[in-house]
Amino acid sequence: MQLLILEDEEPAAEQLRRFVQQYNPAARIVGECQQVSEAVDYLRTHPAPDLILSDIELLDGNVFRVFEQVAVSSPIIFITAYDSFLVQAFEQNGIGYVLKPVQYAQFAAAMQKYERLRQALQGAALQQLTAAYAPAPQYRQRLVSKSRAGLYVLPVADIPYFQLRNGVTHAVDGQGRAFVLNETLSQLEAQLDPAAFFRLNRTEIVQLSAIERLEAYFNDTLIVHLKGQTLTLTSSTHRTPELRRWLTA
Template sequence: MLRVLLIEDEEPALDQLRRFTLQYAPDATIVGECQQVSEAADFLRHNPAPDLILSDIELLDGNVFGLFDQVAVSSPIIFITAYDAFVVQAFEQNGIGYVLKPVQYAQFAAAMQKFERLRQSFQGAALRQLAATMGAAPAASYKQRLVSKTRQGLYLLEVATLHYFQLRHGVTHAVDGQGRAYVLNETLSQLETQLDPAQFFRLNRAEIVQLAAIERLEPYFNDTLTAHLRGTPPTALTSSTHRTPELRRWLGLK
């Protein structure tokens, strides 16, 4: 049985999603209907994860991507929206489909068919993996690339080429070895969970550094450390007082 959560703030559109869902899968169960990000977050905190989420993007209390800052979302999502500007962000956040309004049933059914194919493929792979590992813990998966959206287009950034991440005027920037800075949608806290902790370290509230980019370290005021980075132009980043002990342990220093 398919368990579906609907997130939509316009009643006619919500009714259409309900009808299309049951038309496509008559035995499906609509486990919840939310009109706001806060409602969806509350539902996901207190209920089992649905098999699928059908979600609008612009809701009564803001953008649905704020949901991912409030609660862990493990369910695949088909985004259904009147805007085409969120495609990249959608597929970075559990998105498996992107349907533009006004929605035609054929478009909806195609997205649902994609979900079914992915679901069957995943279930088969999961069973094979379970048989192969016999309970071994899966290896953590960290981001290998990030996306920077600019007026000129989308830049695909290989994480290995990025020397550090820095908060500038409230906006996260990724900086490479040539000093080129790229704006990111992610917060530094989000990046902390997405990047390999064996390679990246949070120096302070505003900066994350890559281990391979550090050329040398030197003591600084109040027992902190300044990391001098390779590349051009020369860059120096300083750890905060409360992060310095952890930095020393991370680098294998006493």
């Protein structure tokens, strides 16, 4: 952990050094500034510290003048004799506000809060990184249908809909030809891209690009008219609201 101390009184600065060493012997104080101008120069020319321990009033003015001149990304624990700057402190990356005279227990509590926040942020960043680099789902691009005539290779993009007939899953192409599949309809639903295919009801899955129009039917169901086909499909009552959202996503 790398810390920057902004404090104009040597006894107070020495106390912070002791408290830092007591709290975390591995922590390193990378800089100390007694003036606003010093702090501005340091923050402009050095990497951002992990944490800043800062008084409010420095030798040449209020520490908030620092934040007017340089963007500060590091969290700050304010350690001060003044209790009137609380709102300003938390508007400027403040995560703690400790009043002087400082007791070690107060200092340690503020440091523990910093540790908790850092761990939470690191966990969130790791989740985002993992999600960003997670492999994209691999959806089925083709299916195979076995028949007496041989094997038919069916590009998924060419199948307007899938239908369960007498307990057997069929892929129906644009010419209305039905091909028997080994997969169940539920297995297919999990293997198809949900942005392109939708489960209308217990027995049918439709492809978005194959839909020509929808027609309201009774009991909050929809009749689905397909491009180039006279056959229509029907959404079940409980799937209709999700179908409407899916179509407008």
